[in-house]
Amino acid sequence: MTTIDVVGGVYGERCAFPDWDEVYGSAGRAAAGLSGHVNEVRLHTVIPKPHQARALANFESFGIHVHTHDGDQLIGFDYLHCLADPAISPPPSAIKQQPAFEVNADVAVVFGMMECKPIVSAGLCIYDPQSPNDPKYFNLTGSKAKRLVVIANEGEIAKLSGKSGYEAATDVLKSEQAELLIVKRGLDGAQIYDSTGCLGSVPAYKTKNVFTIGSGDIFVAAFALSYAIHEKGPLESADYASMAVAQYVETSAMPIQTFADASSTKRSPIELAGGQIYIAGPFRELGQRSTVNEARRLLSKLGMKVFSPVHDIGHGPADKVVKHDLAAIENADAILAILNGSSPGTLFEVGYAVAKGKPVFCVGQNMRSNDMKLPMGAGCVVHNDFISTIHLVAWRK
Amino acid sequence: MSGGGGGGSSDDQWRPGAGGPVSGDDKCSIVEKTVVNSPVATVVAGLKVGDVLTIALETHPRKRVIARASNGQTAGAITSTHLVEIIECLEGGFEYSAEVLSATGGRVEIEIAPA
Numbered sequence: 001m002t003t004i005d006v007v008g009g010v011y012g013e014r015c016a017f018p019d020w021d022e023v024y025g026s027a028g029r030a031a032a033g034l035s036g037h038v039n040e041v042r043l044h045t046v047i048p049k050p051h052q053a054r055a056l057a058n059f060e061s062f063g064i065h066v067h068t069h070d071g072d073q074l075i076g077f078d079y080l081h082c083l084a085d086p087a088i089s090p091p092p093s094a095i096k097q098q099p100a101f102e103v104n105a106d107v108a109v110v111f112g113m114m115e116c117k118p119i120v121s122a123g124l125c126i127y128d129p130q131s132p133n134d135p136k137y138f139n140l141t142g143s144k145a146k147r148l149v150v151i152a153n154e155g156e157i158a159k160l161s162g163k164s165g166y167e168a169a170t171d172v173l174k175s176e177q178a179e180l181l182i183v184k185r186g187l188d189g190a191q192i193y194d195s196t197g198c199l200g201s202v203p204a205y206k207t208k209n210v211f212t213i214g215s216g217d218i219f220v221a222a223f224a225l226s227y228a229i230h231e232k233g234p235l236e237s238a239d240y241a242s243m244a245v246a247q248y249v250e251t252s253a254m255p256i257q258t259f260a261d262a263s264s265t266k267r268s269p270i271e272l273a274g275g276q277i278y279i280a281g282p283f284r285e286l287g288q289r290s291t292v293n294e295a296r297r298l299l300s301k302l303g304m305k306v307f308s309p310v311h312d313i314g315h316g317p318a319d320k321v322v323k324h325d326l327a328a329i330e331n332a333d334a335i336l337a338i339l340n341g342s343s344p345g346t347l348f349e350v351g352y353a354v355a356k357g358k359p360v361f362c363v364g365q366n367m368r369s370n371d372m373k374l375p376m377g378a379g380c381v382v383h384n385d386f387i388s389t390i391h392l393v394a395w396r397k
Numbered sequence: 398m399s400g401g402g403g404g405g406s407s408d409d410q411w412r413p414g415a416g417g418p419v420s421g422d423d424k425c426s427i428v429e430k431t432v433v434n435s436p437v438a439t440v441v442a443g444l445k446v447g448d449v450l451t452i453a454l455e456t457h458p459r460k461r462v463i464a465r466a467s468n469g470q471t472a473g474a475i476t477s478t479h480l481v482e483i484i485e486c487l488e489g490g491f492e493y494s495a496e497v498l499s500a501t502g503g504r505v506e507i508e509i510a511p512a
Binding site for chain 1: 431433459462478479503506
């Protein structure tokens with residue numbers, strides 16, 4: 001009989017692109033991810049009574065046993081796209097703290113919560129502080145564990161320790177008296193530390209779609225399954241967790257994939273290609289310009305140099321600007337084309353780039369299928385999701 | 398289903414399930430986008446945009462709402478902020494279908510609507 005107790009927040013999540021309207025939160029997602037992998041998944045959380053029936057129906061459909069405590073507010077996160085900063089409702093300063101509840105478990109997966117500080121007593125605890133602004137040490141939450149694994153991202157480790165890099169990781173490991181510390185590093189994978197230092201790292205893997213909301217929760221759940229239940233080693237468990245994340249990021253589906261599925265799925269580690277990217281897309285309306293701005297920001301963040309006609313040339317008569325546009329296409333390593341809504345100018349740029357042998361990646365939202373025939377037939381990569389396309393450009397071969 | 402705003406402003410209360418009944422006096426007239434969970438790889442691999450799935454209620458070993466392909470095979474399960482209503486309506490004999498909106502890399506987005 002294997003049981004995992006998952007402790008943490010259940011929150012509303014809404015994303016406009018891609019469309020997503022669910023109630024998961026870190027603990028809810030981890031519990032859903034673990035369902036079917038152990039005999040029993042128990043989810044300990046706070047859900048206000050008026051929202052319990054809706055939330056429980058979903059969790060019970062995964063076979064999760066929910067131990068819920070009443071609360072005042074259902075907290076929710078609202079994203080324009082999955083890498084945008086979310087609007088949080090209610091605002092963090094207005095979130096009311098709920099009475100602590102206690103959980104005793106053999107194996108616990110514990111996430112920091114916004115509205116409550118549960119007291120956990122566990123044989124083996126996998127802890128994620130889950131707070132970019134105010135992460136808490138596990139051993140200062142009143143909880144205790146005979147064995148502790150801390151999984152946190154680089155920002156949280158830095159916040160906890162006041163240091164950075166190797167020094168921050170070893171400092172947190174020592175302060176927590178943890179047997180392992182896993183540093184989640186986004187597209188750079190994860191690093192694994194124990195008392196002897198850095199044991200190694202695992203990569204993040206390429207996917208066909210990129211949906212990042214909750215990907216870190218899946219990492220924690222999969223690591224817990226491998227390390228705590230199946231007693232696999234830290235590096236092997238971290239690699240399985242990274243594979244499980246890739247599967248979730250690609251499909252948005254739960255439960256997490258099995259060990260057999262993970263080992264039979266061929267995936268390549270992410271290697272960022274860098275290079276110069278030309279953004280082709282209309283920019284004369286607010287929405288169009290916002291999209292170009294966001295594409296420029298995200299491509300830069302992913303290590304690419306970006307040429308954006310509106311930013312790098314500006315407005316002007318055709319005989320002055322077009323030759324610069326075409327020269328920039330010729331100098332580019334790849335093209336990101338925002339085809340949304342059919343723009344003749346953008347399609348011209350795509351055609352020119354194809355003729356020059358440039359790899360072209362198209363975001364195609366709200367497009368008639370007939371308008372997509374030429375780009376698709378010419379070998380352009382076409383995707384209907386903005387964030388996915390940005391990443392396909394980032395890790396192109 | 399309406400989308401999100403993201404960034405900056407926020408409301409005092411989260412309002413889950415912005416989609417749902419298109420007519421206020423009929424709780425079963427739900428139109429909602431979601432993704433297929435617990436996907437059956439061999440079935441999902443054969444799905445393409447425009448395919449119509451049947452939405453059904455499975456009661457064993459637990460109650461869950463599933464999507465079936467045209468050959469009757471289960472493609473996967475669905476979650477929804479309106480799952481309570483969908484289950485009640487299915488139990489009452491109401492029928493739903495789901496159109497495949499996108500199917501890329503194992504991510505199957507569907508739109509559930511009254512059949």
